[in-house]
Amino acid sequence: MNAIAKLSRRGFLSVSAVAGAFTLGIRAPMAQGQNIAAAGAATPEVNAWVVIKPDDTVVIRIARSEMGQGTLTGLAQLVAEELDCDWAKVTTEYPTPGQNLARSRVWGDFSTGGSRGIRESNEYVRKGGAAARMMLVQAAATGWNVPVSECKAAASVVTHQPSGRTMRYGQLAEAAAKLTPPTDIPLRNPAEWHLAGKPVPRLDTIAKTNGSQVYGIDLTMPGMLNASIRDCPVFGGKVKSFDAAAALARPGVRKVVQVGDSALAVVAETWWQANSALDALSIVWDEGPNASLSSETIAAMLTEGLGAAEAFIGNKAGDARAALGRAAKTVEAVYNFPFQNHATMEPMNATAIWKADRCEVWCPTQNGEASLAACAEAAGLRPQQCEVHKVHLGGGFGRRGWQDYVRQAVAIAKEMPGTPVKLVWSREEDMLHGRYHPITACKLTAGLDAEGRLEALHMRISGQSIIAGIAPQMLQGGVDSRVFQGLAQGGAEGAFGYGIPNLLIDHAMRNTHVPPGFWRGVNVNQNAVYLECFIDEVALAAGKDPLEFRRAMLRGAPKHLAVLNAVAEKGGWGTPAPAGRHRGLAAIMGYGSYVAACAEVSVAADGEVTVHRIVAATDPGHAVNPQQIAAQIEGSFAYGLTAALHGEITIKGGRVEQENFDTYPMMRLAEMPAVESIVMPSGGFWGGVGEPTIAVAAPAVLNAVFAATGKRVRSLPLKAADLKT
């Protein structure tokens, strides 16, 4: 009750009865996904992944971050599947990045992005569960002095089959923990799964229906102060001058802190006081040379790249240029995809306590290990002197892999040693300082033979590289291979499905001053728009049905073909649509999964587009939780169609023009189409599900809009197009 006492001393209301959520003076994350330090530390672990308490509660450790995508539940299912525990007694907790560092990364990679949460860790987490089960069974067999082969585990109970004797996991855990872990750990064939593969409810739902789920923005600690920050709105600009005294004269304000050379933060008793005082600083910026840049200058740079002589090659077959020269018919088009902001519903935030020899951070992050590194760097300490406590994320979408907000929070806390400081960005700060979906344009040229077959395709992508923006040391000979996501030949990041004898896909890298980042779906998003809309254009030029045209080119790509056929059939392709509605198709591979969509839209005389229905198919190889995959597919359409219909970040005077949701509109319930999901795991591989579907949302709808209007929208968002008839 320490926190309440301190709050009262600062003249605040005693809140114990109203809130009732203070534990040990800290409002820590509750329910699922607590940090280890706050939960099962008293009980010895069976292994790094599993702790079993005497009352049979099973605590499963989750290294990846839960940001809504359901990974917490899916990973727990995989561990529990092999553990043979009682699912009703499962809870979860996050190991901390500091613990991972101290234990030689026993939990592997914490990074949560690229739809990798399950597909890249499924094997070792399942082994963690299986090893724990083997140790529990061994402990029982040893206790009974019987062969292990006579014992069987199910629902957290080990049974000695000949005698019928039983022991509960809670009784065995302590003895099991002392055994040497097995090295040969066979895994169950997914065909025999009884818990994984099932649509079990999420573990974290109840706390999200009564306000008790704690996000980073909700943290409170004894003596905590609150900060709000303003970074130079022109990227690359600096603080020139400001009036600290005016801000300090405002109620509750404790300190004004300059963060780096470009940002100022106000620290106050409440966040509202801190944020309000930012205006009183009357900051004058040195906007620097980028102030002359705008969406127009960026567009001109991209246009130049479309025709540039030099470009990096991402995919090549035959001789596309020569084949285009002899084609019976050529088709050419230029497409554009604008900057987008992640706009997570919970703005960026982090809470930090800095002392001369120790720094701790609590934050919603997609990469706890990167947060730890950022914390150490900003704190001027070694990583071993730092710790990061992960908190549930109010959305991530790629934004929270970037650690700028962690660095800022630590830099501010460093100016107030020993005092916890919570930094929360305003929505405006969040809009102006994103890591934006990269801007690109694409010129496509197709050559048809006399029979209308696609003999040659050249895709010239011009624009920004994310890797060049965030980690230039990862470029290979200047090439960012991820620019070709969904278009490359083979590989889990996207295999180009169409058999086209002469193919050239290349990239003229044209980077902007606007910082890029991984935005849910990343480069598959625009690549799918370019490819799948243009394929429709080519089919039209060839006088062929878009489905038949695709099918003929997907003979060598049976998985692409299967999802395409599935949506065509369920979507009613080839049969009349309801009056006034028109259909469009798209299919692609991304993040290891095969996805397709069939959209049904109508366009009113005034040009207003209504998306009525989407049929979507996903083949993720193995489906760990079909219900959550369906939820991800639904959500992907909201995210993808928000971008397609509304989303556009524009630049003027070197800065982002859209400062809040009034100028950066989002799809709402009124616009949301019905989504019919087909989850069709074909087995044998592990694909991601959080992102790939986003890529087919826009092209399926744009193709349907063409079917409805005869107008080909090649520049997003759709709201900018004139579709009046």
Add this chain to the structure above:
Amino acid sequence: MAKLNVNGRVVEVQAEDDTPLLWVIREQLGMTGTKYGCGVAQCGACTVHLDGVATRSCALPLSAVTEAQKIVTIEGLSPNNDHPLQKAWVALDVPQCGYCQSGMLMAAAALLAENPKPSEADIRGTVTNICRCGTYNRVLAGIQQAAGTNATSPGARG
């Protein structure tokens, strides 16, 4: 000192007059179920009931609220998590990240209190909150289930 009636209790708060009710609830009262999303009445994450009406608390200064007005937050929606909407939300696994869901539930609860059997068009027209994770179809299905009007499954559009 201002007095507020929150979830059936009268509480005293000390904050500047222009402080939005949202921040009074979150920072002075320590009730963090009500969320900040935009601060400009666009997203609905901050929705509370003010005398039963769904209200975006980020756009309402403390000075505009009196002790006579009854404020209900997500924490006060039901005593045991048993509002029909909360039950439907759990049954349909509506939330993803969950950040918008307090506001969604409060907007939906105000709708059902006024219109116990809303049509799909009523729901689409009234619940205008933003969910960046895209839970809209489950929100729709959840409201219909709570209202007993559902013929649809999650993901469907009638």
